[in-house]
Amino acid sequence: xxxxxxxxxxxxxxxxxxxxxxxxxxxxxxxxxxxxxxxxxxxxxxxxxxxxxxxxxxxxxxxxxxxxxxxxxxxxxxxxxxxxxxxxxxxxxxxxxxxxxxxxxxxxxxxxxxxxxxxxxxxxxxxxxxxxxxxxxxxxxxxxxxxxxxxxxxxxxxxxxxxxxxxxxxxxxxxxxxxxxxxxxxxxxxxxxxxxxxxxx
Amino acid sequence: xxxxxxxxxxxxxxxxxxxxxxxxxxxxxxxxxxxxxxxxxxxxxxxxxxxxxxxxxxxxxxxxxxxxxxxxxxxxxxxxxxxxxxxxxxxxxxxxxxxxxxxxxxxxxxxxxxxxxxxxxxxxxxxxxxxxxxxxxxxxxxxxxxxx
Numbered sequence: 141x142x143x144x145x146x147x148x149x150x151x152x153x154x155x156x157x158x159x160x161x162x163x164x165x166x167x168x169x170x171x172x173x174x175x176x177x178x179x180x181x182x183x184x185x186x187x188x189x190x191x192x193x194x195x196x197x198x199x200x201x202x203x204x205x206x207x208x209x210x211x212x213x214x215x216x217x218x219x220x221x222x223x224x225x226x227x228x229x230x231x232x233x234x235x236x237x238x239x240x241x242x243x244x245x246x247x248x249x250x251x252x253x254x255x256x257x258x259x260x261x262x263x264x265x266x267x268x269x270x271x272x273x274x275x276x277x278x279x280x281x282x283x284x285x286x287x288x289x290x291x292x293x294x295x296x297x298x299x300x301x302x303x304x305x306x307x308x309x310x311x312x313x314x315x316x317x318x319x320x321x322x323x324x325x326x327x328x329x330x331x332x333x334x335x336x337x338x339x340x341x
Numbered sequence: 342x343x344x345x346x347x348x349x350x351x352x353x354x355x356x357x358x359x360x361x362x363x364x365x366x367x368x369x370x371x372x373x374x375x376x377x378x379x380x381x382x383x384x385x386x387x388x389x390x391x392x393x394x395x396x397x398x399x400x401x402x403x404x405x406x407x408x409x410x411x412x413x414x415x416x417x418x419x420x421x422x423x424x425x426x427x428x429x430x431x432x433x434x435x436x437x438x439x440x441x442x443x444x445x446x447x448x449x450x451x452x453x454x455x456x457x458x459x460x461x462x463x464x465x466x467x468x469x470x471x472x473x474x475x476x477x478x479x480x481x482x483x484x485x486x487x488x489x
Contacts, residue, residue: 278393
C-alpha cells in the first residue's frame with residue numbers, strides 16, 4: 141500500500157504557490173491527481189456528459205477550498221474526498237442513491253452450490269475459460285455493482301489505497317469498507333461463474 | 342490440519358495475501374480439492390480486477406478547469422528591505438542638511454516677502470506631485486513585470 145503521509149512537502153510547495161496567486165501551478169495539481177479523480181468519477185457516475193461536468197466541478201471546488209487544506213493527509217487523498225462527496229451529492233440529487241442506503245448487494249448464497257453441482261471442479265473450468273472473455277464478463281459485472289461498491293473495488297485494487305485512506309475519502313468506517321469489499325468480490329465471483337455457465341449451456 | 346472448509350472470507354484473504362492466513366488453513370488447502378478450486382476462482386478474479394483497463398477522459402480536464410479559474414492575483418514583487426533602508430538614509434540625510442544649514446534656513450523664512458513665500462510653496466508642491474507621480478509609474482512597471 142502507498143504511504144499515506146508521502147509527498148506532503150511537494151503538496152505544501154504546490155498549495156503555497158497556488159495560494160500565492162500562481163494559478164498555473166494548479167494544473168500540476170490536476171495532473172498529479174487526475175487519475176484518482178477520474179477513477180472515482182467513472183465508477184460513481186454513469187452519464188458521460190455528467191462525468192465531465194462533475195470532474196470540472198470537483199477541481200473548481202478544490203481550487204476554492206485550497207486555503208482550508210490542513211496537510212493532515214496527502215493532497216491527493218483530500219481531493220479524492222472532495223471527488224467522492226461531489227459524486228455522492230450528484231447521485232443524491234439525481235435520486236440515484238438514497239441517504240443512508242449505499243446500494244445493497246444481494247448475495248445468492250446457493251448460487252455457488254448450484255454452479256458447483258454442474259461443474260466437476262473449477263480447475264477443469266479454468267481450462268475452458270478464455271482470459272479475454274473473463275476480463276470482458278468481469279468488466280460488465282463490475283459496472284453492475286452499486287456506485288459505492290464499484291468505487292471501493294477500484295480504490296483498493298487499482299489505486300492500491302490503504303483502508304485508512306479509503307476511510308478518509310469515503311467517510312465510511314474501516315469495518316464497513318472491508319465488509320463492502322468482501323461482498324463485492326463475492327458477488328463478482330458468483331456472477332462471473334453464473335455468466336460463464338449461462339454461456340456454456 | 343483443520344477438516345472444515347475455508348469460509349468465503351478466508352478464501353478471499355488467502356487470494357489477496359496468503360501470508361496472513363493461518364498455517365492450519367494453508368494445510369487444509371493442500372488436501373482439499375473443493376477449497377483449492379474455489380481459491381483458484383478468487384485468484385483469477387483478483388488478477389482480472391487488477392488488470393481491468395483504467396478509465397480516462399477524452400478531453401483535457403486540466404485545460405478545461407484552468408480556463409474557468411479566476412485571473413492570477415498579481416502581487417507587486419517588491420522587496421521591502423531596500424526601500425526601507427533607502428528611505429531611512431534619505432531621512433537621515435535630509436535631517437543632517439537641515440541641521441547643518443538651520444541658520445540659513447531660518448534666515449530664509451524671516452527675511453522674505455510674500456512673493457518669495459509663494460515661490461517656495463509652488464516649487465515644494467511641484468516636487469511633491471512629481472515624487473508621487475514617479476512612485477505610481479514605478480508601481481505600474483513593477484506590476485507589468487510580474488513573472489509569477
